[in-house]
Amino acid sequence: MNTLEIEELRLTLPGTARPVLNGVTLAVGAGETVALVGESGSGKTLTSRAALGFLPRDAEVTGVVRVAGKDLLTMTPEELRGVRALTVSMIFQEPRTSLNPLRRIGDFLTEGLRTNLHWTAQRAGDRARELLDAVGLDDRVLRQYPHELSGGMLQRVTIAAALMSDPALLLADEPTTALDVTTQAEIVALLADLRTRFQTALLFVTHDLHLAAAISDRVCVMYAGRIVESGPADALFDKPRHPYTAALLGSTPRLDHPRKRLDAISGQPPDLRTALSGCPFAARCPHATDLCRAETPASTPVDGGTVACHHHELLSLEGI
Ligand SMILES: Nc1ncnc2c1ncn2[C@@H]1O[C@H](COP(=O)(O)OP(=O)(O)OP(=O)(O)O)[C@@H](O)[C@H]1O
Numbered sequence: 001m002n003t004l005e006i007e008e009l010r011l012t013l014p015g016t017a018r019p020v021l022n023g024v025t026l027a028v029g030a031g032e033t034v035a036l037v038g039e040s041g042s043g044k045t046l047t048s049r050a051a052l053g054f055l056p057r058d059a060e061v062t063g064v065v066r067v068a069g070k071d072l073l074t075m076t077p078e079e080l081r082g083v084r085a086l087t088v089s090m091i092f093q094e095p096r097t098s099l100n101p102l103r104r105i106g107d108f109l110t111e112g113l114r115t116n117l118h119w120t121a122q123r124a125g126d127r128a129r130e131l132l133d134a135v136g137l138d139d140r141v142l143r144q145y146p147h148e149l150s151g152g153m154l155q156r157v158t159i160a161a162a163l164m165s166d167p168a169l170l171l172a173d174e175p176t177t178a179l180d181v182t183t184q185a186e187i188v189a190l191l192a193d194l195r196t197r198f199q200t201a202l203l204f205v206t207h208d209l210h211l212a213a214a215i216s217d218r219v220c221v222m223y224a225g226r227i228v229e230s231g232p233a234d235a236l237f238d239k240p241r242h243p244y245t246a247a248l249l250g251s252t253p254r255l256d257h258p259r260k261r262l263d264a265i266s267g268q269p270p271d272l273r274t275a276l277s278g279c280p281f282a283a284r285c286p287h288a289t290d291l292c293r294a295e296t297p298a299s300t301p302v303d304g305g306t307v308a309c310h311h312h313e314l315l316s317l318e319g320i
Helices: 044-050 077-086 105-116 121-134 139-143 151-163 181-198 209-215 233-238 243-251 290-294 312-318
Strands: 004-012 021-028 033-037 060-067 088-091 169-173 201-206 218-223 226-232 300-302 305-307
Touching (some): 004 044, 033 209, 044 169, 044 201, 077 105, 121 139, 121 181, 181 209, 201 209, 209 218, 209 243, 218 243, 226 243
Parallel strands (some): 033 201, 033 218
Antiparallel strands (some): 218 226
């Protein structure tokens, strides 16, 4: 059984001309890391928050969001609280905003298990020390306050906190964006190490396709509320099938080719006030034809993944 299954998730917000999520389907297997990649506004955060059962209050939602076999969209608030406390944890972009500045790190780490599972202070403290060690921090941190730690140390603390309940699924939403480049690399290496050590499924949200390929088993590429391509990370990286994936690869700096010329993707992603017909990427795609502008391509299974492009077979042959 997959740890996370999202099927045909469609989410519409009031006052918009099209759904902000438009039939998102993705799965994360037990212990697997899947990256969700796309430009700002493509719907990555809304998708990952849906895996915690957090949806905008005024949204119209259809589809299925199953965690460990149970559909979050039909759960009672009480059941949802249980899932968030024990089964799914989230690591946020900016660690400082997820910690209370007035509370010691030790209290922050242990309060969930003490409240939700009624663990004793001793037992929860032992678990906190074990996890601080796993994330490379000394247990003196337990007595410190957030302002005494650097951004990188705080992100390690929030990762330890996310793992305290031994969750089946970890959601990481741009967890390195607020950090400097060296610390970013350390946090990515740490997450890669922890996912094998703790066997936690990980959904990693990022706008950086190279980072996604480095950390994940599979990648889902999002554009305008849809998954336009998914597949094994190395295959998608070596041989993208969707013109948008190819364009994203060409526009992201690479650590191994820092001087390579970058090609910006021309145009802007469509905003939510624009109704879309046809392929959502057609207006920016160098390969678009009348068919693309008229008909929305369905997501089609291909070797180990999916692609939603009318011309993917031809483009794969030509090597986009
Ligand atoms: N509660 C909300 N009310 C209105 N619009 C929203 C709400 N939440 C998200 N949106 C809009 O939905 C779209 C998708 O948002 P989302 O945060 O999922 O994008 P994203 O891909 O994560 O982008 P970023 O990388 O900038 O965080 C955006 O246009 C955003 O402005």
